Amino acid sequence: MKNQNTKxxxxxxxxxxxxxxxxxxxxxxxxxxMAAKAGFSPWIATLISITNVTSAGQFxxxxxMVAQASYLEIFLTELVINLRYGLxxxxxxxxxxxxxxxxxxxxxxxxxxxxxxxxSVSKPHKVTSAYMAGLEIFPILxxxxxxxxxxxxxxxxxxxxxxALGVALYGMFxxxxxxxARAHRPIALVSLLAAVLSLSFTYLPGLNRISAGFSIxxxxxxxxxxxxFFWPIPDNxxxxx
Amino acid sequence: xxxxCYIALMAITTYLIRVIPLVLFQKEIHSPFVKSFLxxxxxxxxxxxxxxxxxxxxxxxxxxxxxxxxxxxxGWNKKSLxxxxxxxxxxxxxxxxxxxxx
Numbered sequence: 001m002k003n004q005n006t007k008x009x010x011x012x013x014x015x016x017x018x019x020x021x022x023x024x025x026x027x028x029x030x031x032x033x034m035a036a037k038a039g040f041s042p043w044i045a046t047l048i049s050i051t052n053v054t055s056a057g058q059f060x061x062x063x064x065m066v067a068q069a070s071y072l073e074i075f076l077t078e079l080v081i082n083l084r085y086g087l088x089x090x091x092x093x094x095x096x097x098x099x100x101x102x103x104x105x106x107x108x109x110x111x112x113x114x115x116x117x118x119x120s121v122s123k124p125h126k127v128t129s130a131y132m133a134g135l136e137i138f139p140i141l142x143x144x145x146x147x148x149x150x151x152x153x154x155x156x157x158x159x160x161x162x163x164a165l166g167v168a169l170y171g172m173f174x175x176x177x178x179x180x181a182r183a184h185r186p187i188a189l190v191s192l193l194a195a196v197l198s199l200s201f202t203y204l205p206g207l208n209r210i211s212a213g214f215s216i217x218x219x220x221x222x223x224x225x226x227x228x229f230f231w232p233i234p235d236n237x238x239x240x241x
Numbered sequence: 242x243x244x245x246c247y248i249a250l251m252a253i254t255t256y257l258i259r260v261i262p263l264v265l266f267q268k269e270i271h272s273p274f275v276k277s278f279l280x281x282x283x284x285x286x287x288x289x290x291x292x293x294x295x296x297x298x299x300x301x302x303x304x305x306x307x308x309x310x311x312x313x314x315x316g317w318n319k320k321s322l323x324x325x326x327x328x329x330x331x332x333x334x335x336x337x338x339x340x341x342x343x
Contacts, residue, residue, distance in 0.1 A: 085255070170290075
């Protein structure tokens with residue numbers, strides 16, 4: 001009975017990961033092309049992807065490696081760009097079922113990406129380690145395989161297909177945010193505030209000097225903080241099931 | 242050899258950021274403010290990552306805007322993730338095909 005449950009959760013996770021796999025393949029394909037163009041072998045490009053599993057961090061890392069940057073620069077850049085994962089892990093820590101042990105948390109953390117985090121917290125109930133395993137394995141494989149393919153065959157997809165796939169992940173984000181935003185006004189207001197802040201950090205003079213990674217952290221902290229201050233959620237809203 | 246040190250440094254930094262909060266906070270947090278804050282984090286974070294980045298994700302802001310509008314319409318009507326993402330891509334393809342011919 002327990003095995004059956006584990007299998008079901010794994011399959012559910014695997015099914016939910018399908019759009020992520022497709023999105024990752026196309027993004028990491030681009031990463032593979034960029035790494036190849038920067039003079040790295042397919043092996044190195046693939047190694048970067050399978051050990052890091054992060055888009056923005058890898059693209060930035062590539063630029064720094066080409067420039068032969070110092071270790072401190074690389075460390076600080078990765079820290080700032082990826083600090084949002086800290087927030088996501090904190091949020092995810094409250095969504096994992098009580099049965100998830102420390103050992104399993106060590107594994108789950110490895111691939112807590114934007115998209116995997118987004119899908120796992122969009123579930124109406126807490127998630128198990130089997131679900132997370134199903135949700136993470138295939139995107140990791142897709143991410144790695146995409147990098148390898150991109151590095152090996154530098155331009156397989158026609159440009160218009162690559163261009164169209166560029167919106168796939170954002171389309172997914174929109175599909176995650178809108179339904180709850182429609183049902184709960186505070187979520188809509190928090191999202192709207194995040195959008196306004198993000199636009200300001202991108203376009204307003206002065207503010208636009210803040211890096212993209214840091215801007216996402218600030219937008220998240222401010223918008224979620226304002227939401228928690230003005231519209232605290234009633235207790236017991238999210239029950240374990 | 243230096244390249245492997247670079248990669249290891251990137252990987253370890255990224256992993257530590259992801260793993261520390263996940264292992265440290267295993268108990269349920271009871272502070273209403275922190276709970277509410279974490280409840281809003283995904284929506285704030287995903288929105289900030291989408292806007293305005295989506296508008297520069299394709300060959301032209303016009304085609305990206307078409308993908309954005311389609312995604313918003315379908316997402317608003319609670320369509321599933323693959324449907325929203327897929328039709329957003331198709332909208333971009335159609336928009337770029339039209340743009341090439343005018």
